[in-house]
Amino acid sequence: MPPQNLVYLFAAYSIIMVVLIGYMLFLSQQIGDLRNQLTALRRQRSEGNSAQATHGNRG
Amino acid sequence: MNSWLDQVSALLWKDLLTELRTRELLGGMALFTFLVLLTFNFAFDLRIDNVGSVAPGILWVAFSFAGILGLGRSFVQEKDRGAMDGLLVAPVDRGAIYLAKFLGNLLFMIVVEAIALPVFTMFFNFGVATPSLALVIFLGTAGFAAVGTLFAAMAANTRARDVMLPLLVFPICVPVIIASVAATSLVIDGGTLTNRLGWLEMLAAFDLIFGILCFVVFEFVVEE
Amino acid sequence: MNVRTLPLPNERQETRGGTLTWLDGLLAGSSAVGFVVALYAAFVYAPTEAVQGDVQRIFYFHVSLAWLAYLAFFVVFLGSIVYLWKRSEWWDILARSSAEIGVVLTTLVLITGSLWGRPIWGTWWTWDARLTTTLILWAIYVVYLMLRAYSSDRMRGARYGAILGIIGFADVPIVQMSVVWWRTLHPQPVIEEGALPPQMLVAFMISLVVFTVFYVFLLRIRVRIEWLKEEIAQLQESEG
Numbered sequence: 001m002p003p004q005n006l007v008y009l010f011a012a013y014s015i016i017m018v019v020l021i022g023y024m025l026f027l028s029q030q031i032g033d034l035r036n037q038l039t040a041l042r043r044q045r046s047e048g049n050s051a052q053a054t055h056g057n058r059g
Numbered sequence: 060m061n062s063w064l065d066q067v068s069a070l071l072w073k074d075l076l077t078e079l080r081t082r083e084l085l086g087g088m089a090l091f092t093f094l095v096l097l098t099f100n101f102a103f104d105l106r107i108d109n110v111g112s113v114a115p116g117i118l119w120v121a122f123s124f125a126g127i128l129g130l131g132r133s134f135v136q137e138k139d140r141g142a143m144d145g146l147l148v149a150p151v152d153r154g155a156i157y158l159a160k161f162l163g164n165l166l167f168m169i170v171v172e173a174i175a176l177p178v179f180t181m182f183f184n185f186g187v188a189t190p191s192l193a194l195v196i197f198l199g200t201a202g203f204a205a206v207g208t209l210f211a212a213m214a215a216n217t218r219a220r221d222v223m224l225p226l227l228v229f230p231i232c233v234p235v236i237i238a239s240v241a242a243t244s245l246v247i248d249g250g251t252l253t254n255r256l257g258w259l260e261m262l263a264a265f266d267l268i269f270g271i272l273c274f275v276v277f278e279f280v281v282e283e
Numbered sequence: 284m285n286v287r288t289l290p291l292p293n294e295r296q297e298t299r300g301g302t303l304t305w306l307d308g309l310l311a312g313s314s315a316v317g318f319v320v321a322l323y324a325a326f327v328y329a330p331t332e333a334v335q336g337d338v339q340r341i342f343y344f345h346v347s348l349a350w351l352a353y354l355a356f357f358v359v360f361l362g363s364i365v366y367l368w369k370r371s372e373w374w375d376i377l378a379r380s381s382a383e384i385g386v387v388l389t390t391l392v393l394i395t396g397s398l399w400g401r402p403i404w405g406t407w408w409t410w411d412a413r414l415t416t417t418l419i420l421w422a423i424y425v426v427y428l429m430l431r432a433y434s435s436d437r438m439r440g441a442r443y444g445a446i447l448g449i450i451g452f453a454d455v456p457i458v459q460m461s462v463v464w465w466r467t468l469h470p471q472p473v474i475e476e477g478a479l480p481p482q483m484l485v486a487f488m489i490s491l492v493v494f495t496v497f498y499v500f501l502l503r504i505r506v507r508i509e510w511l512k513e514e515i516a517q518l519q520e521s522e523g
Contacts (some may be wrong), residue, residue, distance in 0.1 A: 005338045006337055007337060007400060008398045008399065009340055012344070012399065013322070013341075015391070015398075016348070016395065019390070021392075027504050027505060031507065031511065034508065035511065037431055037515055038515050041519065045518065045522065059420065167335050203293060209450070213443050216433055216439060219433055223430060227426055227430070227447065230422040231423065233367075233419050233454075234458050235460055237465055238464065241465065250320055258464075268453065272453060276446050276449060280446065282442070
């Protein structure tokens with residue numbers, strides 16, 4: 001068994017691990033971004049609603 | 060009310076008439092095929108001793124490129140001039156639209172191929188036109204056009220439609236290209252009939268399966 | 284001060300794009316533990332193959348990835364059919380998510396296969412039946428993802444994606460057949476024939492199960508991303 005063949009074995013398993021972990025990080029990053037966006041949107045909307053509500057009460 | 064086949068022939072006739080009047084497509088496709096052949100001549104430095112081994116590949120690359128060019132135009136007129144809405148509002152079966160478009164694309168491709176073959180023979184002094192080759196070309200072109208017509212309708216409604224059409228068509232049509240090139244080279248080499256029959260059966264099977272499949276799912280492309 | 288971290292009363296309402304559930308935690312935990320076990324099985328438990336030596340250990344993850352990739356594309360096919368039939372968005376989201384994961388898995392199959400082929404066949408790539416089919420499969424689903432990205436209309440994109448999901452999967456057997464006739468070099472599958480020594484089979488089964496659990500976990504996460512996007516789009520639409 002020539003030792004340089006082990007390089008291919010370890011390369012294969014390292015690449016699998018790196019790509020899968022990288023993909024998971026990419027997904028969690030996406031989830032984080034989307035959550036922030038959603039929170040910001042909801043906040044915007046609820047502020048808009050409460051502003052409208054107080055305005056309506058005065059009128 | 061018109062029968063279903065009348066609808067198909069009316070739609071097909073409309074496309075043929077448009078082409079006869081505008082001459083936008085066929086001339087362009089034929090000239091493009093000619094230029095592809097010319098480019099291959101320079102790329103491979105074709106001489107009489109090597110042309111036989113690369114001829115099937117060259118022919119099918121030229122045919123499929125020209126086919127993509129034609130398919131790219133097949134729904135663009137409807138799309139750009141708003142005629143698609145009219146077509147969809149009219150009491151026409153969606154399957155009839157698919158079949159008419161398919162037959163039109165098939166016809167255009169076959170006309171271009173019929174022009175390209177003699178040109179190929181003349182340029183490279185290499186006779187390829189035989190009756191059994193005609194069958195191979197017909198079956199291969201039919202499979203390409205069946206899949207291509209469906210994807211042309213899809214690509215017409217997509218951003219970057221010129222990019223999307225070949226990307227959609229070529230991976231799906233890999234079996235058509237493989238079988239057509241293999242069958243063509245067997246015809247040229249005079250391979251045994253049984254070998255050739257296998258590839259022809261595969262082409263026929265592809266045409267049948269994907270013809271029906273594309274016909275069925277076409278209604279989902281144009282619904283709205 | 285980061286105002287975003289302050290929760291408003293109605294911010295905690297959880298939806299389909301909501302936080303991780305106990306099931307996600309379970310899937311993630313068992314995948315993590317499973318990967319350790321699978322690596323142990325592949326590197327220590329399974330015997331060294333007589334002819335190929337240690338490089339053959341690539342087999343366990345390589346083939347598991349390939350099976351899961353096929354499963355992922357089968358899920359795309361299934362989701363596409365049911366979407367066109369029922370028109371429920373969930374099926375489209377399932378198909379789209381599974382396609383992305385399938386492309387990642389197929390990319391890994393191609394890379395690991397190449398790394399296995401180099402020492403054994405002496406070449407990084409060869410136009411053998413199985414390799415060629417896998418490459419074409421990869422291309423079809425990369426185009427699928429492009430098609431989804433390029434469709435401006437959401438409903439239309441879902442329909443077009445479903446059509447390609449069906450046509451693409453129906454194409455696989457005939458691609459496979461045409462390429463097999465064209466040429467072949469890849470080792471024929473050894474699993475059905477029972478030629479695999481029992482310890483190797485066990486190691487393979489472990490990694491197959493682990494990858495299946497991991498696939499389900501990824502799919503749930505990926506589906507959640509689509510729901511979040513959906514909610515944001517709806518909020519933006521209603522805002523005008």
